[in-house]
Amino acid sequence: MNRTSIGIVEPHQVSLTLPPEGFVLESGRTLPEVVVQYEQYGEPNERRDNIILVLHAFSGDAHAAGFQSAQETRAGWWDDMIGPGKAFDTDRFCVLCSNVLGGCQGTTGPGSTNPATGTPYGLDFPVVTIGDMVEVQRRLMEELDITRLYAVAGGSMGGMQALEWTVRFPDVVERAIVLASTSRLNSQGIAFNAVGRNAIMSDPQWNDGNYYGGPPPAQGLAVARMVGHITYLSSESMRQKFGRRFQSGRPGGLAFDDQFEVESYLAYQGEKFVDRFDANSYIYLTKAMDYYDLAESWGGMAPAMERVRSALLVLSYSSDWLFPTEQSKEVVYALARAGKDVSFNEIQSPYGHDSFLLEASLQSELITAFLTGKKR
Amino acid sequence: MNRTSIGIVEPHQVSLTLPPEGFVLESGRTLPEVVVQYEQYGEPNERRDNIILVLHAFSGDAHAAGFQSAQETRAGWWDDMIGPGKAFDTDRFCVLCSNVLGGCQGTTGPGSTNPATGTPYGLDFPVVTIGDMVEVQRRLMEELDITRLYAVAGGSMGGMQALEWTVRFPDVVERAIVLASTSRLNSQGIAFNAVGRNAIMSDPQWNDGNYYGGPPPAQGLAVARMVGHITYLSSESMRQKFGRRFQSGRPGGLAFDDQFEVESYLAYQGEKFVDRFDANSYIYLTKAMDYYDLAESWGGMAPAMERVRSALLVLSYSSDWLFPTEQSKEVVYALARAGKDVSFNEIQSPYGHDSFLLEASLQSELITAFLTGKKR
Numbered sequence: 001m002n003r004t005s006i007g008i009v010e011p012h013q014v015s016l017t018l019p020p021e022g023f024v025l026e027s028g029r030t031l032p033e034v035v036v037q038y039e040q041y042g043e044p045n046e047r048r049d050n051i052i053l054v055l056h057a058f059s060g061d062a063h064a065a066g067f068q069s070a071q072e073t074r075a076g077w078w079d080d081m082i083g084p085g086k087a088f089d090t091d092r093f094c095v096l097c098s099n100v101l102g103g104c105q106g107t108t109g110p111g112s113t114n115p116a117t118g119t120p121y122g123l124d125f126p127v128v129t130i131g132d133m134v135e136v137q138r139r140l141m142e143e144l145d146i147t148r149l150y151a152v153a154g155g156s157m158g159g160m161q162a163l164e165w166t167v168r169f170p171d172v173v174e175r176a177i178v179l180a181s182t183s184r185l186n187s188q189g190i191a192f193n194a195v196g197r198n199a200i201m202s203d204p205q206w207n208d209g210n211y212y213g214g215p216p217p218a219q220g221l222a223v224a225r226m227v228g229h230i231t232y233l234s235s236e237s238m239r240q241k242f243g244r245r246f247q248s249g250r251p252g253g254l255a256f257d258d259q260f261e262v263e264s265y266l267a268y269q270g271e272k273f274v275d276r277f278d279a280n281s282y283i284y285l286t287k288a289m290d291y292y293d294l295a296e297s298w299g300g301m302a303p304a305m306e307r308v309r310s311a312l313l314v315l316s317y318s319s320d321w322l323f324p325t326e327q328s329k330e331v332v333y334a335l336a337r338a339g340k341d342v343s344f345n346e347i348q349s350p351y352g353h354d355s356f357l358l359e360a361s362l363q364s365e366l367i368t369a370f371l372t373g374k375k376r
Numbered sequence: 377m378n379r380t381s382i383g384i385v386e387p388h389q390v391s392l393t394l395p396p397e398g399f400v401l402e403s404g405r406t407l408p409e410v411v412v413q414y415e416q417y418g419e420p421n422e423r424r425d426n427i428i429l430v431l432h433a434f435s436g437d438a439h440a441a442g443f444q445s446a447q448e449t450r451a452g453w454w455d456d457m458i459g460p461g462k463a464f465d466t467d468r469f470c471v472l473c474s475n476v477l478g479g480c481q482g483t484t485g486p487g488s489t490n491p492a493t494g495t496p497y498g499l500d501f502p503v504v505t506i507g508d509m510v511e512v513q514r515r516l517m518e519e520l521d522i523t524r525l526y527a528v529a530g531g532s533m534g535g536m537q538a539l540e541w542t543v544r545f546p547d548v549v550e551r552a553i554v555l556a557s558t559s560r561l562n563s564q565g566i567a568f569n570a571v572g573r574n575a576i577m578s579d580p581q582w583n584d585g586n587y588y589g590g591p592p593p594a595q596g597l598a599v600a601r602m603v604g605h606i607t608y609l610s611s612e613s614m615r616q617k618f619g620r621r622f623q624s625g626r627p628g629g630l631a632f633d634d635q636f637e638v639e640s641y642l643a644y645q646g647e648k649f650v651d652r653f654d655a656n657s658y659i660y661l662t663k664a665m666d667y668y669d670l671a672e673s674w675g676g677m678a679p680a681m682e683r684v685r686s687a688l689l690v691l692s693y694s695s696d697w698l699f700p701t702e703q704s705k706e707v708v709y710a711l712a713r714a715g716k717d718v719s720f721n722e723i724q725s726p727y728g729h730d731s732f733l734l735e736a737s738l739q740s741e742l743i744t745a746f747l748t749g750k751k752r
Binding site for chain 1: 402403404499503505560561562563564566567568570571574575578579580595596598599602603606609611614615617618619620630631632634636638639642643646663666667669697700
């Protein structure tokens with residue numbers, strides 16, 4: 001097993017200290033209790049000014065680097081980026097990553113127990129927004145006695161959170177790294193998310209969200225994941241990875257059960273996902289992404305950008321058709337028009353939306369320069 | 377109601393005259409009976425040398441133009457292209473269109489009665505190929521006493537059939553029009569089809585294909601159609617058509633049931649599709665598309681193209697990402713290398729793969745020139 005130098009990391013869980021009314025969401029609804037799961041890589045320095053908050057994407061979690069046990073064979077989802085000497089250099093920085101509100105990996109979400117009923121929330125869970133996720137992260141920082149962030153960084157839905165941080169808490173965030181992301185999803189992105197939700201909700205085992213304690217809507221969730229996977233790859237990377245090869249060797253295609261490699265790959269990805277992800281979280285988190293609209297929340301793109309005091313690094317990826325470069329450029333132009341400190345690069349990569357998870361070396365160079373360089 | 381000049385057309389059905397062994401498929405399996413539904417627009421001339429065979433796409437049918445009754449509010453799927461003075465000019469040509477083998481609109485398919493059992497085939501129906509579809513069309517022409525085709529024409533899966541005609545029956549086809557198509561689907565296209573099939577097969581009402589006489593797998597089929605629809609549109613056309621507008625007017629997004637316009641549009645398309653399409657046909661026809669590989673069937677692209685004696689017009693559409701221009705060009709280059717008479721154009725259109733159904737005026741000019749011009 002190829003151990004990274006971070007080694008074993010321990011997950012932490014904290015219950016946020018809340019006012020009597022509970023945690024008030026953007027919708028006006030409240031949560032009586034919010035538990036947050038997070039991990040920490042590296043140590044805070046004495047001035048506590050070396051903290052980087054990493055923000056995970058839709059299907060990610062707090063386990064961004066290292067191994068949770070000696071038995072684990074795969075390191076955290078951004079292990080290539082976080083560690084001694086890596087882009088998020090744990091010799092210098094203290095890197096934190098927490099599971100988002102609405103998630104299913106230790107932070108309060110639709111699968112958590114509703115203290116009012118003693119049973120899982122299911123669809124009684126309130127709609128949560130990217131803003132709500134960021135508010136929870138802010139409270140977590142308070143619990144951890146952190147008042148300034150050296151940087152926030154994330155890709156995809158994590159990039160939305162990074163962007164939201166710079167607008168919502170301009171005095172807290174010094175730098176923000178926004179990868180493969182957007183200030184608002186386009187119509188096609190919303191449509192794919194809607195298909196995923198429909199696939200889940202069409203599964204009789206979904207049962208209006210009340211499946212905890214019984215079998216989950218595994219088939220619906222698997223179909224949703226299959227759709228998602230196609231959108232995370234590029235046509236070119238699928239061609240390179242699978243082409244038109246048959247699973248059972250050539251020639252195939254004249255029996256009903258013959259499968260192309262790409263079919264069995266997707267089916268496998270779908271099944272695997274069911275073991276680690278909650279179908280209701282799929283619904284709530286895709287809704288949070290769909291509803292995210294930075295300009296709309298802050299009275300327009302210009303007023304939103306006016307608030308920003310962080311330096312920003314925005315990266316897009318040439319073959320990403322789910323969060324295409326033009327959407328990153330929209331953010332970059334808006335920041336530039338507001339006179340903000342923003343750098344942009346489109347990384348040439350065949351890996352589609354997944355590039356921010358895979359192109360460690362290309363993006364590390366840019367991120368290291370951004371993190372170690374002077375702020376304007 | 378905007379009646380086209382073709383007016384009411386009557387569907388025809390013929391049972392093919394078959395040898396004692398039945399209709400032998402590419403797989404070696406046989407069908408004891410093949411019924412074909414077709415429609416005819418315009419009349420054959422005395423020499424019967426003015427026949428154009430139009431080939432429908434995946435979810436199309438034999439009803440390409442005119443109205444089937446005075447009550448019908450929507451004309452056939454290519455009504456803009458077929459009629460007096462139109463691209464396929466019924467004053468000059470006799471245009472035929474038949475439902476494909478494996479379909480569900482009058483031609484033998486998985487929903488047809490298996491003469492051996494007296495019940496619908498379901499999954500006992502053999503896998504059919506694009507080549508099998510073309511063989512059935514050829515037999516239909518024989519039944520109708522047609523030995524030469526002035527042209528074959530189709531988009532998407534219809535384009536695959538047109539291409540197959542030129543290679544399989546080079547002496548029969550004088551001209552072929554291949555729109556938004558390919559000689560083989562790419563990995564991404566196969567993946568989307570696999571998702572659709574999985575959605576259907578995940579629906580408990582699918583019941584291994586045995587649902588005839590009971591409720592069909594409506595939810596699975598609707599999800600499949602939703603995925604399909606996204607791939608037929610372009611990101612740009614979705615942006616123009618739906619943007620980020622909410623169904624219930626603005627602002628929305630903080631209640632669980634809020635929907636974007638694009639969500640309700642897709643849901644509506646999904647539901648509507650269930651009324652007119654058979655889920656098993658969805659499975660068989662997507663498999664036929666996936667398995668189609670012209671080069672593989674004919675010992676390579678060069679040997680395949682060597683056989684061609686038709687003139688070809690190949691059109692692609694700039695925003696079509698499901699059957700992208702590069703795939704049309706592959707066919708065009710292969711034909712050109714073989715010294716064949718081929719014209720190519722990429723039509724600038726925002727409508728994605730659906731362009732061949734929508735860009736009637738742009739493509740009509742090119743098609744009219746091709747049909748009325750001299751063969752080389």
